[in-house]
Amino acid sequence: MFRSVSRAWLVVDIIGAVVGFAVTTPLSLAMYGAFSSTWLGDGPVAVVLNIIVAVVLWGAAAISRLSPRLALIIAWVGAVIQMGAGLPPNAGDAAILIVLFATAAWGTRRLLWIGGASALGGGLIGGLYFALVGSGELLTDAASAMRAALIGALMASVFVLTMVMSWGVGLLWRVFLNGRETQVARAQAELLAAEEQERVRIARDMHDIVAHSLAVVIAQADGARYAAATAPELATEALTTIGQTARSALSDVRLLLTQLRHRQGDGPQPTLADLESLFAQVRQAGVEPRITVDPMPPGEPPGAIQLAVYRILQEALTNAIRHGDGTVDVHLAWLDDRVDVRVSNAVAERQGTTSGGHGLIGMRERAQLVGGSLQAAEEDAGTFVVRASLPIGGTA
Structure with missing residues (x-):
């Protein structure tokens, strides 16, 4: 029955209704005094009834935004009182137009059409009422009946047109409000989607960096522990590698956290030129990758x-460090329209399947982001293979 309306708008509506009552009531009384002989008369009862009807109608206008349904009911009550008392249409009836506007602008879908029917039916009833009561002549013959019918048709047309126009303006305002709400909702959805994509990207980068660096650190730490007793210089070298790897990972993590905290753009991203550093870290972790690039890139691939x-x-080699037996084969084929990636390693410790952890999910997402595909599964003879095909398109 009641809508959620801010206190400021409610105060504005009440003040507007009071001003409307103060302006239209003297005009209504003046108009009534000029035609009182035709209607109820010019006694104090007529004046009081005019004021009562004005109070009812402008009261309905005051709450039309808060409760369009209740306002329409009150407006109909005021109109019935007005016609039942034999009072003419007057300036105070402008409040009805405000109520019709409110039913179309803020009412429910059902109330919207009830308001439209009220505008049409109220206009016809008002025209008929004016013809029968306000024409000032008795229907004694065909000529008087014809005149009354013409007056009724004319006034009904005026009333219907005025009321339907007011209701139609409210309908246009309703369409405008719905369109604005749709735009706001779309903008919020796009913002949430962009934020979610950014969180997924940062989480994916964080996993790739941390998982690879920790795998190298763990492998070096295990090697240093065994080498400490027999070859201290190898242990020292392993600790140096651990420190370098940890510092590099810490720098990358700080960059990602800065992007997350301050909504900055992407920082420097690794390229093909950084692959040698990646392979060097894998070698330091005790895994010797056998690398084949055939054919070579025909140009500078997209970033x-x-x-x-x-x-x-990076993720495939990290899995090879964690689960392999120390050997891994890497094959890159840079074709004109795509690049095929294949990484295989013998399994010393069982790896996850294609529905495994975040690493395999992240690799698959990486491929899908550039329009490619990726499969990762353990094949025959205990070999785990990662295959990816990434479309290149035009090269720079």
């Missing part, structure tokens, strides 16, 4: 493709 290749190789 997104370079990043995807780097991250997929």
